[in-house]
Amino acid sequence: MRFVLFSVGLWLITQVTLLAQTGNRQSPIHQHAFVCNYTGQAGTQSLCNYMMYTASNGHAEKVVDRILKPIGLVRNFKIIECPNTRNCFATVVSGQRFIIYDGAFMQRIEDMTETDWSAISIMAHEIGHHLQGHTIDGKGGQPMKEIEADRFSGFVLHQLGASLDEALIAIKTLGAEEATTTHPAKQARIDAIRKGWTEAEEIYPQQDSNRIARNTAQRPANPLAMTNPDAPAKETTTPAKAVGKTKIGCLSGDCQDGYGIFVNPTLEKYQGDFANGSKHGEGVQFYPDGKMKYKGTFSDDVRSGNGLYFYRNGDKYVGQFQDNLPHGKGTYYFSDGDRFVGTFIKGKREGFGILYNTDGTQESGNYENDELVEEN
Structure with missing residues (x-):
């Protein structure tokens, strides 16, 4: 099922003055207001004729709550649909935060990318603007705000289970090649999303963690170390x-x-x-x-x-790192007091090493791909 009834955007529109009125009522959007606009074009139909459409979409709210759940926050903004705006954006009106979308516009985005993740990433981007205070600081749109919101989007999509390619598909498909005074070029945004996704992978890896294993052929693994990697350090x-x-x-x-x-x-x-x-x-x-x-x-x-x-299970490593992994000479301390001293290649033991046991004994030998292949 596609997530088509929600929105938001990837670009900031700054110093926008919306002068249209609904009857005799002036729109509260003023100059320098923050309006994060997906297409980079200013037409917002005077904030949907100043909130003619006020009903939030239940499905859209559920998607937003799904995005917020992994980071432990609650929704503190309203979500409304404004047909025919051909855009999606985040803003603040009279102190109330809004995410506003055109459902048909979002449908076209999903059709172009052929995945739901494009719309979800856009929504996460807008949520990032709200949560980081971009919409209320009175400074309008700035390139660094876009970078921060993109980074947030990449982080959240990882937590929701998206691959890096899925997290990047919206900006790769729809991003502007050239930078402007308000938003960076596509490549800078790709780098920001990748950075957020990679940071999440470092904290909560979708693959196996980089903790080293015991010499399981010689003795049982530590139950805490192997089955409870999320235990507090x-x-x-x-x-x-x-x-x-x-x-x-x-x-x-x-x-x-x-x-x-x-x-x-x-x-x-x-x-x-x-x-x-x-x-x-x-x-x-x-x-x-x-x-x-x-x-x-x-x-x-x-x-x-x-x-x-x-490590969260109580283990620790002291030594050399490369690309976030133990790489070079180092010492790995197990939570029960044992320690391994040797050389690591991309997080795995390689070459000669010694395992010192808490009972005073030691086991030495040569390792290949984290396995003990020859005892000395």
Whole structure:
């Protein structure tokens, strides 16, 4: 079943003055109002003749609630349909947040992309604008707001089960090739969505996690480590600043090029160095409950270099990273006190290594693709 009765957009329309009236009633949309418009064209039919259509669509609300559920937030805006607007957009009218859509327009988008994910990603983009305060800051549309909303969209679609290609299909199909004063070019938006999706994959991988396995041929696996990967990490630290449940985005500092604190949609926090809007340099990541996740170096938004990673089941790894995975020399500490010292390639043990047991014994040998192939 297609999700056709909802909307939103990928571009911001700034400094829009809607002067049309319904009877003698002036539209409350004013100059510099935030109107995120899908096509980048200003025709919004005076906010649907100033809310002639006020009934929200039940199916659209269910889709919005589905998007919000993975991040633990509730809907605090209204959803209405405005036929013949040939657009979809987010805005604020007299203090009330709205997402407004033309159902026929959204149907055409789904027909073009041949998937429901295109419309869902657009809706997630608009929700991102509302949740990050873009619609109420009084500054109108800005390219960075679009990037933030795109990143949010990529993150949420991962949480809903979309592949990276499915998360990108709307912008790849309909994005503008050239940048304007209000919205970036298609490639910049693709990069932002990919970044959000990848960040979610790092936190909640759709594939198997990168925790290393035990030498199962020698003894049983640790039940906690192997069956409960989402258990809270045992190593903790206190975040620099508590984050409210609805506070996401750049909390403080410079999250573009400098030192800042950024909270993603699942309330995981990063504080550290940024370059070109990506984690780059020294930094610390925290789980939503404030416990430390990783402390070390980053390169272009991924763990790279030396660092310390705390897994949710109580395991931890200290050593070298590449592309978010243990890569190079390192030590893996199991939650029961055992530890493995050796070399890792793309998250797997490779070459000579030693497993030190808590009872004082040790097992050494050569590993291939994370398997012990030769004991010494």
